[in-house]
Amino acid sequence: xxxxxxxxxxxxxxxxxxxxxxxxxxxxxxxxxxxxxxxxxxxxxxxxxxxxxxxxxxxxxxxxxxxxxxxxxxxxxxxxxxxxxxxxxxxxxxxxxxxxxxxxxxxxxxxxxxxxxxxxxxxxxxxxxxxxxxxxxxxxxxxxxxxxxxxxxxxxxxxxxxxxxxxxxxxxxxxxxxxxxxxxxxxxxxxxxxxxxxxxxxxxxxxxxxxxxxxxxxxxx
Amino acid sequence: xxxxxxxxxxxxxxxxxxxxxxxxxxxxxxxxxxxxxxxxxxxxxxxxxxxxxxxxxxxxxxxxxxxxxxxxxxxxxxxxxxxxxxxxxxxxxxxxxxxxxxxxxxxxxxxxxxxxxxxxxxxxxxxxxxxxxxxxxxxxxxxxxxxxxxxxxxxxxxxxxxxxxxxxxxxxxxxxxxxxxxxxxxxxxxxxxxxxxxxxxxxxxxxxxxxxxxxxxxxxxxxxxxxxxxxxxxxxxxxxxxxxxxxxxxxxxxxxx
Numbered sequence: 215x216x217x218x219x220x221x222x223x224x225x226x227x228x229x230x231x232x233x234x235x236x237x238x239x240x241x242x243x244x245x246x247x248x249x250x251x252x253x254x255x256x257x258x259x260x261x262x263x264x265x266x267x268x269x270x271x272x273x274x275x276x277x278x279x280x281x282x283x284x285x286x287x288x289x290x291x292x293x294x295x296x297x298x299x300x301x302x303x304x305x306x307x308x309x310x311x312x313x314x315x316x317x318x319x320x321x322x323x324x325x326x327x328x329x330x331x332x333x334x335x336x337x338x339x340x341x342x343x344x345x346x347x348x349x350x351x352x353x354x355x356x357x358x359x360x361x362x363x364x365x366x367x368x369x370x371x372x373x374x375x376x377x378x379x380x381x382x383x384x385x386x387x388x389x390x391x392x393x394x395x396x397x398x399x400x401x402x403x404x405x406x407x408x409x410x411x412x413x414x415x416x417x418x419x420x421x422x423x424x425x426x427x428x429x430x431x432x433x434x435x
Numbered sequence: 436x437x438x439x440x441x442x443x444x445x446x447x448x449x450x451x452x453x454x455x456x457x458x459x460x461x462x463x464x465x466x467x468x469x470x471x472x473x474x475x476x477x478x479x480x481x482x483x484x485x486x487x488x489x490x491x492x493x494x495x496x497x498x499x500x501x502x503x504x505x506x507x508x509x510x511x512x513x514x515x516x517x518x519x520x521x522x523x524x525x526x527x528x529x530x531x532x533x534x535x536x537x538x539x540x541x542x543x544x545x546x547x548x549x550x551x552x553x554x555x556x557x558x559x560x561x562x563x564x565x566x567x568x569x570x571x572x573x574x575x576x577x578x579x580x581x582x583x584x585x586x587x588x589x590x591x592x593x594x595x596x597x598x599x600x601x602x603x604x605x606x607x608x609x610x611x612x613x614x615x616x617x618x619x620x621x622x623x624x625x626x627x628x629x630x631x632x633x634x635x636x637x638x639x640x641x642x643x644x645x646x647x648x649x650x651x652x653x654x655x656x657x658x659x660x661x662x663x664x665x666x667x668x669x670x671x672x673x674x675x676x677x678x679x680x681x682x683x684x685x686x687x688x689x690x691x692x
Contacts, residue, residue, distance in 0.1 A: 268529055291527050291530060296456060304452050307448035307451075308444070308449075310441060
């Protein structure tokens, strides 16, 4: 469970102050997959970093019950000269997981074959994404923060990823950013829409999508 | 929150990672750490042994310049590496489990250890080549290393902050540091300088570091001017300021600069 209390966050851009959230109080329930919708630049990724704790809030507070993951889906932390296995071991070390167990799990999950023991600079972007996703699935969290996990390999792999993900979050929760409405519909139980500093929460994903699409149309006009 | 049981594990993970990425791809990276001081000592030895009949202390030119070059490069290398710590670990700091302090300490630890290995290897080699049996005061030498490394940490921590907020400071700092080689007593002793010059040189912490090193290597050298607490003060002030403001602003540096 993640609670926002009177949370305000804005940052400076060349075009003036950009408000991500203005005095927002909201509770993300545990044990559910919550979709996070919003236009490009609405601040969805910033919001995930706030929840993860790698970015500071302006005022208000975030209360985290249980362990929260890092924003999953970014492969930027991987070192190009290290192999997939070495990168997995590094993450295991900082999260206090069993390094060998995680390395084996990731090898199994990602199906990278011999690439798993080759430097990351030889990987395609799909392979990197698979590695990033595999590592995060091998670590136990109470809330997973997921930023745009799309096109992770072929259909068979995507099915497997979705199956593993669903079994993971049966005992945990997740907050998920995606631009694919199909993915939001199939994965999420509830959804929140972030628009111009306001967050609106919906118990029903379809209502959230309808609201989000109305926002998008308004903006186009 | 900052110092808990996870911290040593996280720091060792960062050290292992930096070791295998900096030195892993080729041995050349590690050799460079030895090549730089050896080349510096060799050049100074070659140049000055033509000009002088005897080195300012002892009878080995190489040993005299080593006692200057090695602590000097130890400070220069470690402070430079620490000042890049946040930049270096930037992608990793998106793991909330890692803090900027872990990044700074890991960088300091690995590079301090590397420098100590370099210094002991080079010094050991030079001392073996001496005709006379050297009398080394290890306590004094370790005090010199402690002075060099703590000053390097302080300067590095403060620059870590300043380089992020004032990118032009990096250039200014580099220019300001250029004369450091000339005024730190690498190829002369403080005691041999005119009194007027001594008044100014005294305020350079590195001249104390190098003097302390020579106290340890030359039993007859008194180095009465050496004031360790002055160096530790010069280390503590920027270290405290750097860590204090980094603690407050590191997330801004990472996400919003």
